[in-house]
Each structure stands twice: as C-alpha cells, then as structure tokens.
Amino acid sequence: MSKKYQIYLAILLFLSIAGFVANMIIENRPLWIRGYNLAVVLLWGIFIFSRWKNNNYN
Numbered sequence: 001m002s003k004k005y006q007i008y009l010a011i012l013l014f015l016s017i018a019g020f021v022a023n024m025i026i027e028n029r030p031l032w033i034r035g036y037n038l039a040v041v042l043l044w045g046i047f048i049f050s051r052w053k054n055n056n057y058n
Helices: 003-025 031-054
Strands: none
Touching: 003 031
C-alpha cells in the first residue's frame, strides 16, 4: 500500500472513531452529526472504489 493510501486510511479511521464516540455520547443526534456520518461513509466508499479501480496492491 502506498504512503498516500496509508495516510488516507489513517484519516478515515480517525474520522470513523470520532463519529462513533460522538454517537455514543450525544443522545439526540443533531442533523450535522448525521451529515458527518454520511460524509464518512461516502469517503470510505471513495477509498474502496479508488483502491479497486487502480488495482495497485503493492
């Protein structure tokens, strides 16, 4: 895995954990947290699709 993808993966993992913790702490989730979670899911999809499209598994 290239350094670029490692950094991208680390950022996505951090954002996912931050969203999970926010969901556990806040009882009534405001709309911006739902939007944040949707954005993180979309970023995961972009990451997986770009890795699949490039087929560069070095």
